[in-house]
Amino acid sequence: MNRALNGEGGQEPRWLSDEEQRVWRSYLHATTLLEDHLDRQLQRDAGMPHIYYGLLVQLSQAPRRRKRMTQLAIDAKITRSRLSHAIARLEKNGWVRREDCPSDKRGQNAVLTEEGFGVLRRTAPGHVEAVRQAMFDRLTPEQVAQLGEIMQVMAEGLQPQDTGADLPWLR
Amino acid sequence: MNRALNGEGGQEPRWLSDEEQRVWRSYLHATTLLEDHLDRQLQRDAGMPHIYYGLLVQLSQAPRRRKRMTQLAIDAKITRSRLSHAIARLEKNGWVRREDCPSDKRGQNAVLTEEGFGVLRRTAPGHVEAVRQAMFDRLTPEQVAQLGEIMQVMAEGLQPQDTGADLPWLR
DNA sequence: ACCCTGTTCTTGAAAGTTGAACTAAGTGGG
DNA sequence: CCCACTTAGTTCAACTTTCAAGAACAGGGT
Secondary structure (H helix, E strand, O other): OOOOOOHHHOOOOOOOOHHHHHHHHHHHHHHHHHHHHHHHHHHHHHOOOHHHHHHHHHHHHOOOOEEEHHHHHHHHOOOHHHHHHHHHHHHHHOOEEEEEOOOOOOOEEEEEOHHHHHHHHHHHHHHHHHHHHHHHOOOOHHHHHHHHHHHHHHHHHOOHHHOOOOOOOOO | OOOOOOHHHOOOOOOOOHHHHHHHHHHHHHHHHHHHHHHHHHHHHHOOOHHHHHHHHHHHHOOOOEEEHHHHHHHHOOOHHHHHHHHHHHHHHOOEEEEEOOOOOOOEEEEEOHHHHHHHHHHHHHHHHHHHHHHHOOOOHHHHHHHHHHHHHHHHHOOHHHOOOOOOOOO
16 A cells, blocks of 8 residues: 555655654654663673563563463564574573473473573663663653653554555564 | 662662553554564665665765765764675665765765665655654644654763763764 | 364574774874 | 874674574364
């Protein structure tokens, strides 16, 4: 459905207004700077990128500190392939281990190890502090509320099925 | 300066409140979904990732459609290393070429080729449309203004020099 | 039991990214 | 002019991500 609007065949493109451009640039600017910042912070203090850290967090909050691979992939918004590689790396670190799923022989659980939990306990304070300094300490309470609302709306519009019905692949 | 708050030596960590956690999750959720979405959109329609597309945009808006490597890296918020690789790839595509800087023999200009400009002209409408659908079409004008304000504040707090004076390396 | 289709997860290769080391060229004393 | 120091950009190796297969199992029908 983008096809019709794309490239040569399309009708008049709806360009961004000046203000929209400014907002879009600020958005790109802020989000990339923050993601880079957190990636470096965690690489330095926890020895892993932000996404990997997020996987450990997910596991730490799951019922028995374990989760099916596919569910973890969905919750972390990454592909199963990426998750496979990531878990392999975390496993090599001793922070996660794999476990066969009893009910489904295809299935695997990723399980947070005690050691992995320790890493989280040690590094979480520094990470929260970094997030605070970058976001919550700089925004008014109203802005925090607004941001929450805005991000929620955007996220809703981007759930898997939206962009086209021709994307049966997970995520 | 994170050291003192990190891990074992620190004082009471300032955890996020429930609402802050919700906002933070929404933020991560929305930003990663959008970035993935745009990456796929551009990979499909323009044959390059979002960042590379951004480089072409930068060049197209620069005075003679060219820019010094370092300046381009700063403007695009990426490392010089990453830029080197990216330009090498874009050069292979024929969309950019390198040019020795006349005034500084160390310097290089990245120059947008006519072909590169053509790619931009063909793919920009589809990209703008994707951005609109994901963001501007879903937000009220007030929310757009709020988002702009918020992102500006966050970006200011993340400029290179903030995190510590002990980071002489570019970004 | 058998086949068919869809799901779960992994793998391998190519592409992209990172951080550090490196080359070459400008800069500013002494 | 020479030295040390900085800056511009590239390169290398290690790591991460993506995309396209592929192996193994599940859940129906038939």
